[in-house]
Amino acid sequence: MVMSARLARWATRRPHAILAVAPAATAARLAVERELAALGGVVAVSAADADVLIVVGEPGDDLSAAIENVWRQLPGPRARAQILSADQARQALAVAVLHLGDEQQVREAAQRRDEWRPTDPAMGNDKGGHGDGGMQMPAGLMMADRGPDRDGLKLDVLQVPWGPVLADWPAGLVVDLTLQGDLVQRAEARVMPPAGSSSVPFWDADAGAQRRHRHAAAHLDSLGRLLAVAGWPGMAERVRRLRDGVLADGSTRELREELSRTGRRVRRARTLRWATDGLGVLTDDLVRQAGVSGPAARSVANGGDVTARWQCWLAEAERLLQPDAAVDEEGPRGRRAGDRPASAALLEAAQHLMAGVDVAAARLVLASFDPDPDELLAVTSAQVDD
Amino acid sequence: MGAAVCSAVVAAGVLLSFAAAGSVVDGVLDPTTRTVGLGRRAGRPVWETARLLRQRRRSTVAPDALLWRGGTAAPLVIALLMAAIIPAGATAAADPLVGVVWFNTLDVALWLIVWVAGWGANSVHALIGGYRFLAQALAYELPLMFALTAPAVAAGSLRISDVVARQHGLWFVVWMPVAFLAFLGAVAGFSLWGPLAYPAGRDIAGGVLAEPSGPDRLVLAAGRYALLAAGAGMATALFLGGGAGPMLPGWCWSVLKTAVVLVALVAVRRRLPVLRADRVMRLAWLVVLPATLLQLLAVSVIAVERS
Numbered sequence: 001m002v003m004s005a006r007l008a009r010w011a012t013r014r015p016h017a018i019l020a021v022a023p024a025a026t027a028a029r030l031a032v033e034r035e036l037a038a039l040g041g042v043v044a045v046s047a048a049d050a051d052v053l054i055v056v057g058e059p060g061d062d063l064s065a066a067i068e069n070v071w072r073q074l075p076g077p078r079a080r081a082q083i084l085s086a087d088q089a090r091q092a093l094a095v096a097v098l099h100l101g102d103e104q105q106v107r108e109a110a111q112r113r114d115e116w117r118p119t120d121p122a123m124g125n126d127k128g129g130h131g132d133g134g135m136q137m138p139a140g141l142m143m144a145d146r147g148p149d150r151d152g153l154k155l156d157v158l159q160v161p162w163g164p165v166l167a168d169w170p171a172g173l174v175v176d177l178t179l180q181g182d183l184v185q186r187a188e189a190r191v192m193p194p195a196g197s198s199s200v201p202f203w204d205a206d207a208g209a210q211r212r213h214r215h216a217a218a219h220l221d222s223l224g225r226l227l228a229v230a231g232w233p234g235m236a237e238r239v240r241r242l243r244d245g246v247l248a249d250g251s252t253r254e255l256r257e258e259l260s261r262t263g264r265r266v267r268r269a270r271t272l273r274w275a276t277d278g279l280g281v282l283t284d285d286l287v288r289q290a291g292v293s294g295p296a297a298r299s300v301a302n303g304g305d306v307t308a309r310w311q312c313w314l315a316e317a318e319r320l321l322q323p324d325a326a327v328d329e330e331g332p333r334g335r336r337a338g339d340r341p342a343s344a345a346l347l348e349a350a351q352h353l354m355a356g357v358d359v360a361a362a363r364l365v366l367a368s369f370d371p372d373p374d375e376l377l378a379v380t381s382a383q384v385d386d
Numbered sequence: 387m388g389a390a391v392c393s394a395v396v397a398a399g400v401l402l403s404f405a406a407a408g409s410v411v412d413g414v415l416d417p418t419t420r421t422v423g424l425g426r427r428a429g430r431p432v433w434e435t436a437r438l439l440r441q442r443r444r445s446t447v448a449p450d451a452l453l454w455r456g457g458t459a460a461p462l463v464i465a466l467l468m469a470a471i472i473p474a475g476a477t478a479a480a481d482p483l484v485g486v487v488w489f490n491t492l493d494v495a496l497w498l499i500v501w502v503a504g505w506g507a508n509s510v511h512a513l514i515g516g517y518r519f520l521a522q523a524l525a526y527e528l529p530l531m532f533a534l535t536a537p538a539v540a541a542g543s544l545r546i547s548d549v550v551a552r553q554h555g556l557w558f559v560v561w562m563p564v565a566f567l568a569f570l571g572a573v574a575g576f577s578l579w580g581p582l583a584y585p586a587g588r589d590i591a592g593g594v595l596a597e598p599s600g601p602d603r604l605v606l607a608a609g610r611y612a613l614l615a616a617g618a619g620m621a622t623a624l625f626l627g628g629g630a631g632p633m634l635p636g637w638c639w640s641v642l643k644t645a646v647v648l649v650a651l652v653a654v655r656r657r658l659p660v661l662r663a664d665r666v667m668r669l670a671w672l673v674v675l676p677a678t679l680l681q682l683l684a685v686s687v688i689a690v691e692r693s
Binding site: 014037039040073158233235269272 | 419421426429430432433434437440441443445584588590599600656659662664665
């Protein structure tokens with residue numbers, strides 16, 4: 001008994017938490033990231049890796065169903081928490097970790113069986129019409145369909161949803177992939193809305209210098225996410241700390257200096273350039289067709305690839321933190337065209353450029369546009385799916 | 387017989403201690419957790435082991451259970467088999483005539499093992515991770531083979547103790563630095579480590595690490611650290627003169643040098659972007675491979691001259 005109590009205490013010293021973020025909860029998400037780190041915890045990259053499920057914001061019905069699916073996949077002992085606003089983060093996390101150490105948890109986990117839903121579209125079995133009825137596989141799975149690939153071979157086609165619960169991923173976004181091997185044949189994006197009504201996007205709130213600092217922080221948030229996706233967690237963390245600093249203190253001298261040091265390191269990183277150069281090239285045609293504006297459109301002059309886009313974020317963040325910088329009319333993601341937010345154009349361009357590249361490249365392409373789901377709430381899903 | 391078993395147990399114990407120490411160093415140096423205290427960071431292997439021992443072992447939909455569990459457990463076994471031939475000072479659990487080949491064979495076995503660990507889970511992310519490992523192995527394996535050949539050619543023997551003895555007075559790292567660096571890169575490659583953690587990438591939810599939980603995950607994670615430690619030990623024997631050094635006893639020097647190499651390997655984690663196999667293949671085949679071949683040529687010429 002003493003032994004298991006000690007084991008539980010040790011086991012909860014470094015909890016792994018998977019974040020399920022609903023759109024329009026960016027402030028709460030930032031608080032959760034901060035408090036989790038202060039607690040000594042880490043963000044889990046998959047359900048199998050997680051002890052704690054943290055629901056950030058108020059998910060709508062679809063998103064809730066997806067989150068329940070993830071919850072069933074946590075091995076256990078497991079705990080969950082819902083965090084609606086930034087000031088709840090610390091206490092809710094502490095309670096969840098306390099709950100995780102409960103002895104009852106081990107007994108509950110031992111009795112639980114992994115349950116799977118055979119109708120889950122994630123299993124790639126909901127597409128008939130290829131005449132392979134009756135070819136039932138174990139566990140009720142069907143054989144994958146086959147289709148021609150770019151080399152003229154016939155290869156298995158898998159339908160795989162990316163998101164909505166994924167590390168370093170826009171809140172509530174789902175990208176339905178058609179995969180052959182690790183090659184993306186088709187990508188269709190949609191956003192699972194939150195339960196509540198939407199407000200002004202977090203990154204474009206406030207006015208004057210505060211709004212300018214928000215924009216700079218938005219670019220740093222995007223850059224941090226891209227660096228994490230590129231597999232550079234040390235630098236991603238450094239950029240995210242800068243982001244938090246800008247949001248807390250605005251533009252101080254120390255922050256500007258730290259940003260220019262960080263920027264130098266990132267720009268000099270040749271291995272990062274290997275990963276992002278020449279990838280997901282945004283052309284003038286696509287800019288017009290999708291209606292892209294903002295940093296992504298401005299980076300076309302520098303080649304329009306993933307590299308150009310992250311360099312543009314860095315340059316704009318540096319510019320926006322200058323004490324005498326002008327306040328932009330448009331939001332951090334670009335101009336709103338009628339009732340179509342800038343992020344809708346970014347998402348359209350991203351899903352166009354994700355087709356035909358491998359999974360690693362596709363994630364970098366998406367991260368380099370970083371559409372903000374908070375902005376997308378106003379549009380209907382039909383427009384986004386376009 | 388009893389002595390052989392005893393030395394094998396000692397070798398296993400030393401390897402696991404190094405693996406745990408590697409995890410401690412990783413916790414201390416981790417740039418993403420600066421906000422928590424040193425003790426909390428250094429205790430990482432304890433917290434993680436307790437966490438995973440307490441965790442339930444989970445399954446996926448219709449996994450190939452035998453291959454999946456086998457693939458997650460085998461990296462640790464491979465590391466233990468590598469450790470058996472790594473000398474500490476003048477003693478090793480085993481010193482076969484073909485020690486260098488033994489090491490090479492074991493690292494090639496990882497091709498199958500890591501792929502199977504990804505494939506067996508019946509999960510897209512894990513499967514992609516498995517294939518990424520094969521692509522990555524295609525980039526590092528040949529440079530590794532030539533890097534292993536260089537010390538063997540210089541010593542005129544495949545036996546590890548001969549290679550160590552041959553470095554008397556001049557460590558191999560001095561005149562085969564390219565082979566040494568290629569070897570360290572390959573160690574990171576087969577340990578899925580740092581910039582070569584592409585098969586376990588964050589962008590695919592951990593890749594081959596996406597699905598195992600509980601004891602399975604513990605054994606797999608321990609296997610990664612153990613492979614890294616075994617690689618560091620081998621680098622010490624092949625390039626850094628093994629147990630050679632003043633004052634201290636031989637085993638002490640072996641441990642110290644291995645620790646330094648291990649810390650260097652651990653420190654690069656999270657500090658460099660991941661190298662994508664498709665992007666670095668050209669570098670591996672057009673730069674690293676010719677460089678190791680030239681290194682081998684130079685070593686061969688010098689070896690002929692000296693004999």
